[in-house]
Structures are given as C-alpha cells and as structure tokens.
Amino acid sequence: MRIIVYGAGAIGGTVAAALTLSGQEVVGIARGAQLKAIQDDGLLLRTPEKTERAKFSCVSDPTEIDFRPDDAILLTMKTQDTLAALERLRVAGVTGQPLFCVQNGVTNERLALRLFPEVHGVTVIMPAAISAPGEIAAHSVPRHGIFDIGRYPGGSNAHDAKLAEALEAANIAAFVSQDVMQSKYGKLILNLSNILQAALGLDADYKHLEALLRAEAEAAYRAAGIPWLDVGAADARRAQLVKQQPIAGIDRLGSSTTQSLARGGGSIETDYLNGEIVLLGRLHGVPVPANTYFTELGARMAREGLKPGAVSVAEAEAQLSALGALPTR
Numbered sequence: 001m002r003i004i005v006y007g008a009g010a011i012g013g014t015v016a017a018a019l020t021l022s023g024q025e026v027v028g029i030a031r032g033a034q035l036k037a038i039q040d041d042g043l044l045l046r047t048p049e050k051t052e053r054a055k056f057s058c059v060s061d062p063t064e065i066d067f068r069p070d071d072a073i074l075l076t077m078k079t080q081d082t083l084a085a086l087e088r089l090r091v092a093g094v095t096g097q098p099l100f101c102v103q104n105g106v107t108n109e110r111l112a113l114r115l116f117p118e119v120h121g122v123t124v125i126m127p128a129a130i131s132a133p134g135e136i137a138a139h140s141v142p143r144h145g146i147f148d149i150g151r152y153p154g155g156s157n158a159h160d161a162k163l164a165e166a167l168e169a170a171n172i173a174a175f176v177s178q179d180v181m182q183s184k185y186g187k188l189i190l191n192l193s194n195i196l197q198a199a200l201g202l203d204a205d206y207k208h209l210e211a212l213l214r215a216e217a218e219a220a221y222r223a224a225g226i227p228w229l230d231v232g233a234a235d236a237r238r239a240q241l242v243k244q245q246p247i248a249g250i251d252r253l254g255s256s257t258t259q260s261l262a263r264g265g266g267s268i269e270t271d272y273l274n275g276e277i278v279l280l281g282r283l284h285g286v287p288v289p290a291n292t293y294f295t296e297l298g299a300r301m302a303r304e305g306l307k308p309g310a311v312s313v314a315e316a317e318a319q320l321s322a323l324g325a326l327p328t329r
C-alpha cells in the first residue's frame with residue numbers, strides 16, 4: 001500500500017511525516033509555500049520530545065500521480081476545500097481506491113461518496129499546526145494522536161484495518177470502529193468551540209457560550225435522530241495517549257479555525273462545523289440562534305481578514321441577547 005496525503009498541512013503534514021519516518025511509502029499533495037518547502041527539503045516534524053525531518057515525494061495536483069489500485073488516499077484539507085479536491089481526484093483517474101476523510105465535521109464523507117464508492121471516515125484527535133512552511137508542530141505525547149477509522153456510512157473492512165496498522169506503526173493510535181460517524185458527530189460537538197476561541201481569543205472566558213452551542217447541537221441531533229459518542233474528556237483513551245504539551249520556541253497552539261484566521265487565507269471551516277448545526281436546525285425545526293450567529297461571524301471574519309480575538313465576549317453576548325439566544329442583562 002502507498003498512502004497519498006492530500007493537503008499536507010497541520011494534520012496531513014503530521015500524518016505524512018510520521019508515516020514516512022516509520023518506513024511507509026507516502027506521496028503528499030500540497031500547495032504554495034508549503035509545497036515548495038516540502039519539495040526542497042522535506043517536512044520538519046516538531047514534537048515536545050524530538051524534531052525529525054521526513055522526506056517524501058510531494059506534488060501540487062493529483063494529476064501528477066500515477067495512481068495504483070492499492071493506493072489509499074487521505075483527505076486532509078479543510079472541508080471548504082474538499083469538493084474541489086475530489087474533482088481533481090476524479091480528473092486524475094482515481095476510481096475504486098479507498099478514500100479516508102481525515103477531517104473534522106460530517107460533510108466530507110457524503111461529498112466523497114457521491115463521486116467515489118469506497119469512502120471511510122476518520123475522527124481526528126490530534127493537536128497540530130503549521131509552525132512555518134515546511135514545519136509542523138505536533139503537540140501530543142506519547143502518541144501524535146488518536147484516530148477512529150471506519151467505513152462510511154457504517155461498518156468497517158480490510159482498508160480500515162490496513163490503514164490502522166500503518167498509523168499504529170507511525171505512533172498514531174488507531175482504532176477501527178463499526179460506527180465512525182457516531183464519534184465524528186461527537187467530535188463535531190467539541191469543534192463548535194473552535195469559532196469561540198478564534199473570534200474571542202485564546203484567553204477569553206467563553207464557557208457559558210460553549211454550553212449554549214452544545215445544547216443547541218444536542219437538541220438538533222435529538223430532533224434529527226442522530227446518535228453521537230462523547231470523544232471529549234469522557235474518552236478514557238485521551239488521558240493515556242494524547243497529552244498536549246508545549247514545544248520549546250513554538251507559540252501556544254490554537255484550534256484549526258484559529259490557525260486559519262491567523263494565516264488570513266480568506267476561508268474558514270465554520271460553515272461545516274457550527275454550520276452543520278444550523279443546517280440540522282433548519283431541517284428539523286429546532287432553534288439554533290447561537291450557532292447561526294457564530295457561523296455568520298466566522299464567515300465575516302474570514303471575509304474581512306479579521307485576526308483571532310478581534311471580537312469581545314461582551315459584543316458577542318450583546319448580539320446573542322438581541323437574537324434571544326441569551327437572556328438580556
């Protein structure tokens with residue numbers, strides 16, 4: 001098996017580097033400064049314990065790859081970039097190869113299954129960031145992360161087992177799941193806070209707003225009949241396998257959404273995180289004003305190039321009160 005990592009950023013870069021360092025054949029797909037850096041000198045994987053350089057082949061588009069029947073393709077771009085990437089895979093002649101959505105949210109698998117038959121979901125617990133072009137900071141020890149892996153929409157097959165084996169050899173804890181979407185819906189509840197941190201800042205006190213977003217999500221899930229699995233603090237595997245630690249010389253890590261706003265690339269994943277709850281609310285008649293407000297705020301911040309922390313908690317509270325999502329003070 002060869003592993004194609006499409007989107008060699010924070011998660012894709014960690015996975016591509018760790019797999020390469022374990023002896024696995026990897027081809028990355030990247031763009032911009034990240035592509036140039038990887039092509040020039042590989043990817044530097046920095047962890048709290050060590051720094052290692054991984055050299056693997058990296059291209060700018062799937063059409064540069066001569067795909068083989070036993071390739072496994074990992075999608076590791078943010079959700080707003082998935083559809084364009086899937087279309088490029090189709091142009092490149094990918095057909096029945098397994099496609100793994102190593103991404104947050106629950107939209108990617110459905111998008112992929114429209115175009116490809118062998119789609120798998122992966123729930124990603126892996127705090128990581130691009131610290132500079134060609135350099136990834138992976139903050140978790142003793143493992144780089146925990147992945148739950150399963151076939152979409154349910155069950156599992158030999159492709160899941162094979163990928164899990166390769167990831168385990170690369171220090172990523174991998175568990176084959178018979179219902180991976182349950183854990184992805186659980187992870188989505190955690191990711192509703194991404195925009196809180198991104199908009200209000202790393203040190204803001206937004207626990208009350210987090211509770212609001214989660215309560216709306218749980219009401220929407222119940223109305224839609226969607227089961228979910230708690231993969232937060234209640235997940236006993238975390239304490240053993242993913243302890244987030246600082247890396248000398250690297251600034252404090254923010255969520256993937258904070259990273260997007262800090263980079264200012266003009267797009268954000270919030271439409272597919274909090275926006276998923278907005279969609280469910282609209283489909284099932286459940287009021288979700290707080291998720292709607294933060295989804296629209298995320299879009300505005302990306303559009304206007306606002307940096308993380310540009311909005312105050314008081315401003316967000318005032319807007320939410322006006323929408324009836326919070327009691328008026």
Ligand SMILES: NC(=O)C1=CN([C@@H]2O[C@H](COP(=O)(O)OP(=O)(O)OC[C@H]3O[C@@H](n4cnc5c(N)ncnc54)[C@H](OP(=O)(O)O)[C@@H]3O)[C@@H](O)[C@H]2O)C=CC1
Pocket residue numbers: 006007008009010011012029030031032034060076077078079081084085102103104105124125126127128129130255256259265269
């Ligand atoms: N970072 C984290 O700690 C975690 C992230 N996740 C999830 O993992 C997924 C990936 O996030 P993350 O790694 O943070 O994102 P990043 O933005 O760090 O990495 C994605 C990379 O893919 C590149 N890319 C996108 N489209 C293409 C394309 N068509 N061709 C080539 N390269 C492309 C992006 O380039 P460009 O920058 O130019 O857009 C970027 O370098 C998301 O769903 C996220 O929510 C899950 C858990 C933790």
Ligand SMILES: CC(C)(CO)C(=O)C(=O)O
Pocket residue numbers: 104124126127128190191194254255256257
């Ligand atoms: C939950 C969290 C914040 C963990 O890294 C994440 O999934 C993200 O950064 O998107």
